[in-house]
Amino acid sequence: MSIEARDIHFRYGRTPVLKDVSFSLVRGRFHALLGPNGAGKSTLFGLMTRLLALQSGELMMAGQSLRKQPAAAMREMGVVFQQNALDLDLTVQQNLLYHAALHGLSRREARARSDRELARFNLSERADDPVRKLNGGHRRRVEIARALLHQPSLLLLDEPTVGLDVASRQTLNEHVRHLCAEDGLTVLWATHLIEEVQPDDRVLILHRGSLRANGEGRDLSEAADRDGIAETFHALTGAGQS
């Protein structure tokens, strides 16, 4: 059980943004959600995180319907948003404790978990620093630690590497892959950067609101008779031809 989307349509006013999107993710795997800017990735994230209300179709999060049992579904999800969603003036730990409280954890439990996550993320010595003092890569790591505090089984990241330099981008990507392997997390990593995708990843390609492909990267390339994810992606979306 992971994420299952069935027949999702979504429109802003009269403009259709998602058209008949259906997929299911493989438990415990790293999934890359690829799409050029404007493909509908953010809208899909908005729907999965209940920022937007479903207009039609169904989203199941670890077996819980987002429409019918939103609370149970939300508990299964850890989310890292595209924009920074940390309080810059509060310390790393204060940010984590706030999130834990929002999930109904007691202060003591929250502290224990936040200490544990920070240690695991090599951030213990930064616990009392205001987030403002951290560099972009570290801030992102804090956001991931925060997303995992309530021990979700799904981790959703919406273009988490935007604004990071190449080195931090790579580190972050490896870090999440490591978490995926270590904790058995099901990861959905939205990006428009193909270099963040590996051939044995599960890949979903979204283009103009439709899902063009969903499968193992290598298989998709074979089926499209292309060499590597980049070419497959370009073939399916017509992007990057110039």
Place this chain on the structure above:
Amino acid sequence: MKAAHYWHCFVGIQSREWLRFWQQRTRFFSALVRPLLWLAVFAAGFRAVLGVSIIPPYQTYITYETYIAPGLCGMIVLFNSMQGALSMVYDRELGSMRVLLMSPLPRPFLLITKLLSMGLVSIGQVYIFLLVARLFDIEPPTLGYLAVLPALMLTSLMLGALGLLIATWVKQLENFAGVMNFVIFPMFFLSSALYPLWKMQEASPWLYWLCQINPFTHAVEAIRFALYLQWNPAAFGITLAVTLVLASLATAGFRPQRTKILPGVA
């Protein structure tokens, strides 16, 4: 979800608000300048122009400063609640609303708790204002400071809910200046904050009725009467009823997608 979860969440939202307040304490104190200017300068200038006769809850002739002090308490809450509520909707920079809404607890609970926590911070400001006001001989009975608390809480919740409603539904007012001109100033001036309504009735029956249907008038009167340890069931009741209606409308109608939190969505 158990009661303990709600409690931890409630405490967490409150403590974050106070932590933020502490970070921004200079802003907090500079916000006190506005009501104090009204009290020290405006009121001093106007006391000669306006004679205030004996009206309840006061038992003697009072100075104009004494009259407007409760109105200025209302003003502090009005500005803070509106600003806070609007920032809940327009605050795209920090994405803090997105974090709040990722909580599995029901959204109406989260929104009301958030409004309450912002309200408590502005009530702290009201109390500091009232302390400074003692220097201007505004000395309500000691117990009045306690009695006014429920009225202040209701007022802040009512105005916060109104701010949320406006921010969610009125797209044209997308900045604070717009809300200032079309909501805050009309609400403030069309109320009993600065002048007793019988004065307004003499001036224009029309304006008088506008003042009467303005919920802020009743909130100010609830504050005024409570501060002087008198019970004004009409003012309190109207404020309570309007608060309940606005809070349920605001939380039921809260549509984060109308807020353009997703920039350039496609």
